[in-house]
Amino acid sequence: MRDHIRAMRRDPLLLCLWLALLLFAALWLAPCIFIVFTSLKTFGEITNSGVFEFPKELTFANYTSAWSRGGFEQAFFNSVFISFVKVPLGIAISALAAYALAQMTGRFTRPLFLFFLFGTMIPFQVMLAPIFTLVNSFGLIDTYVGLILPYLAFGIPFQVFILHGFFKTMPKEIAEAAEIDGAGHFTRFRRIYLPIMTPILSALFILDFVATWNEFAMALVIMQNKAMWTLPLGLMSFQGQFMADYGGLNAAIVITVIPAVMVYLIFQRYFVSGLAAGAVKG
Known part of the structure; x- marks a missing residue:
């Protein structure tokens, strides 16, 4: 891991590629996190909590x-x-x-x-x-x-x-x-x-x-x-x-x-x- 960090410091292009990769990963993961979190919330919690807020009480009743x-x-x-x-x-x-x-x-x-x-x-x-x-x-x-x-x-x-x-x-x-x-x-x-x-x-x-x-x-x-x-x-x-x-x-x-x-x-x-x-x- 340290070798990767050192390589990124020496190569700005590699650093940009890693940042772009992290950005695309976040864009891809965001809808997945939203879907999973929402499926584990009650109807009241869905309407009153944030989109990416972790469920206060996990419920599998929706499934x-x-x-x-x-x-x-x-x-x-x-x-x-x-x-x-x-x-x-x-x-x-x-x-x-x-x-x-x-x-x-x-x-x-x-x-x-x-x-x-x-x-x-x-x-x-x-x-x-x-x-x-x-x-x-x-x-x-x-x-x-x-x-x-x-x-x-x-x-x-x-x-x-x-x-x-x-x-x-x-x-x-x-x-x-x-x-x-x-x-x-x-x-x-x-x-x-x-x-x-x-x-x-x-x-x-x-x-x-x-x-x-x-x-x-x-x-x-x-x-x-x-x-x-x-x-x-x-x-x-x-x-x-x-x-x-x-x-x-x-x-x-x-x-x-x-x-x-x-x-x-x-x-x-x-x-x-x-x-x-x-x-x-x-």
């Missing part, structure tokens, strides 16, 4: 009230089921596809990779109407499959792009030595590449889980039955019904955010190293 009145039990189950099916399945498909692309040779390899890369450039918002028409034509409206399939379609291209860069940076001598020993592609993938892919797979798991957990627009279009709503849709409904219940509303926000934060905390030690591993261009 139990929001959970029961908002009907979050079914929405929570829907989000958990969709996320924990879509995210591992998407990562598995992306890893196999990226490995295959990295091993392929020939004139069609580059166009095929560009085809996947093109999928990362299409904002799904402009595709909502065609997606609804397609899902409806298959009779998958208000079904888990009807929502998971579009999620996979828009999530896999980015993951293939990241994992392809990881595979291209791996020394070819490793694969060649395994091939001499008689190992096929699946054996090489499972025993050589998969163990060293843990950091990047963990990073992709975090990014994909948060994106899937918080996704709103596509779920709103496809899940029209309230019993099939995910947590973001349940939060929208709760906000419309209980807008004046500030404690309950902020408690509902915390309930929605906690699972994504827990996933990040579990895998965060792999996050930076994983992104760095996949960001290298092969």
Whole structure:
């Protein structure tokens, strides 16, 4: 810590960067502190105390009230089921596809990779109407499959792009030595590449889980039955019904955010190293 302080004194630019970092951190933390503090206060304390004043008496009644009145039990189950099916399945498909692309040779390899890369450039918002028409034509409206399939379609291209860069940076001598020993592609993938892919797979798991957990627009279009709503849709409904219940509303926000934060905390030690591993261009 002392070395950092001395370095900042010698380098004004480094000091400015640290100050800017602290400023942005404060701007990001301020709404989070407000939401958590408000969710732990009674209605009377909310109206009579300061925005960032710590609760005089912690109360979790807002959480139990929001959970029961908002009907979050079914929405929570829907989000958990969709996320924990879509995210591992998407990562598995992306890893196999990226490995295959990295091993392929020939004139069609580059166009095929560009085809996947093109999928990362299409904002799904402009595709909502065609997606609804397609899902409806298959009779998958208000079904888990009807929502998971579009999620996979828009999530896999980015993951293939990241994992392809990881595979291209791996020394070819490793694969060649395994091939001499008689190992096929699946054996090489499972025993050589998969163990060293843990950091990047963990990073992709975090990014994909948060994106899937918080996704709103596509779920709103496809899940029209309230019993099939995910947590973001349940939060929208709760906000419309209980807008004046500030404690309950902020408690509902915390309930929605906690699972994504827990996933990040579990895998965060792999996050930076994983992104760095996949960001290298092969």
